[in-house]
Amino acid sequence: HAEALATLRERLAAAPRWCVLSGAGMSAESGIATFRDAMSGLWSRFDPMQLASEAGFRADPARVWDWYAERRAGVRAAQPNAGHRALGAYAQRHPGRLTVITQNVDDLHQRAGNTDALRLHGDVLGERWLDRCRRDPGCHPDWALAGSPPHCERCGNLVRPDVVWFGEPLPLAVFDAAQRAVDAAAVLLVVGTSGAVWPAAGLVARAHRAGAWVAILNPEASEVDDEADQCLRGTAATLLPALLDGL
Numbered sequence: 524h525a526e527a528l529a530t531l532r533e534r535l536a537a538a539p540r541w542c543v544l545s546g547a548g549m550s551a552e553s554g555i556a557t558f559r560d561a562m563s564g565l566w567s568r569f570d571p572m573q574l575a576s577e578a579g580f581r582a583d584p585a586r587v588w589d590w591y592a593e594r595r596a597g598v599r600a601a602q603p604n605a606g607h608r609a610l611g612a613y614a615q616r617h618p619g620r621l622t623v624i625t626q627n628v629d630d631l632h633q634r635a636g637n638t639d640a641l642r643l644h645g646d647v648l649g650e651r652w653l654d655r656c657r658r659d660p661g662c663h664p665d666w667a668l669a670g671s672p673p674h675c676e677r678c679g680n681l682v683r684p685d686v687v688w689f690g691e692p693l694p695l696a697v698f699d700a701a702q703r704a705v706d707a708a709a710v711l712l713v714v715g716t717s718g719a720v721w722p723a724a725g726l727v728a729r730a731h732r733a734g735a736w737v738a739i740l741n742p743e744a745s746e747v748d749d750e751a752d753q754c755l756r757g758t759a760a761t762l763l764p765a766l767l768d769g770l
């Protein structure tokens with residue numbers, strides 16, 4: 524384990540450009556629940572199709588907004604953990620060398636210093652219109668947040684959380700930037716993701732095919748382990764400082 528850490532540290536020290544692909548496990552030690560961890564995962568307690576799909580939102584927007592209000596409060600109360608801080612401090616020391624690509628909708632990478640982190644699944648603290656406003660394209664969602672569920676008093680258009688739901692495409696420009704970043708990376712650290720959801724999970728094989736050294740940082744096995752050169756069995760808040768402090 525110490526040997527594996529040391530060789531990975533050397534690879535990172537020599538990497539002109541490298542990437543992180545993070546998932547919910549990155550924020551677990553900040554107290555934000557993951558989705559698929561046994562027992563504690565959100566999807567073992569809630570129905571993702573009811574709470575994280577457009578159909579579920581249209582069927583009962585108030586219920587979905589109640590659930591997201593709770594997740595937003597959790598994100599606001601959370602602090603970046605030692606893993607986020609190690610990545611943010613590295614980015615301050617080496618501007619432009621590290622691209623953080625995250626599936627997470629919290630803002631902990633940004634608050635820790637990776638202000639240009641690519642968020643594939645949106646921003647749980649943001650909101651946007653559910654439908655394009657037929658009456659006034661200049662209408663802005665933050666005028667409508669008072670209603671419950673938040674909606675436009677003038678045309679009834681609902682406001683939705685600014686996250687990517689099941690079955691929805693990822694923001695193209697963000698995913699395109701993520702693909703370009705992994706194509707140019709010498710190393711990809713895959714931190715805290717089960718690799719269960721596409722197309723985000725496909726970035727791991729893409730990096731590997733492009734010649735990156737791929738290391739998985741996860742206490743458990745994941746669905747992308749077979750695309751990796753090495754798997755470090757540990758948590759984000761312990762492994763990332765051990766890898767990056769002093770680089």
Ligand code: NAD
Nearest residue numbers: 571575628644686687688689690691693720721722723725
């Ligand atoms: P999905 O099953 O709809 O697949 C998303 C896209 O990836 C689709 O275009 C699909 O064709 C493609 N895809 C699926 N399997 C693939 C494979 N094996 N190889 C290549 N492409 C594949 O994805 P989903 O799980 O329904 O979720 C859609 C998006 O919404 C995901 O990115 C997911 O992470 C996100 N999401 C976000 C939240 C949230 O709370 N922020 C909750 C649920 C889902």
Ligand code: APR
Nearest residue numbers: 546547548551557558559626715716717718720743758759
């Ligand atoms: N450090 C590192 N990894 C951890 C930690 C930790 N402290 N705790 C848990 N993990 C790992 C788990 O072993 C698991 O492999 O984090 C992973 C969490 O996986 P998921 O809960 O599936 O989260 P994620 O992979 O981000 O889900 C992908 O699915 O529901 C959608 O859009 C949602 O972005 C999410 C996507």
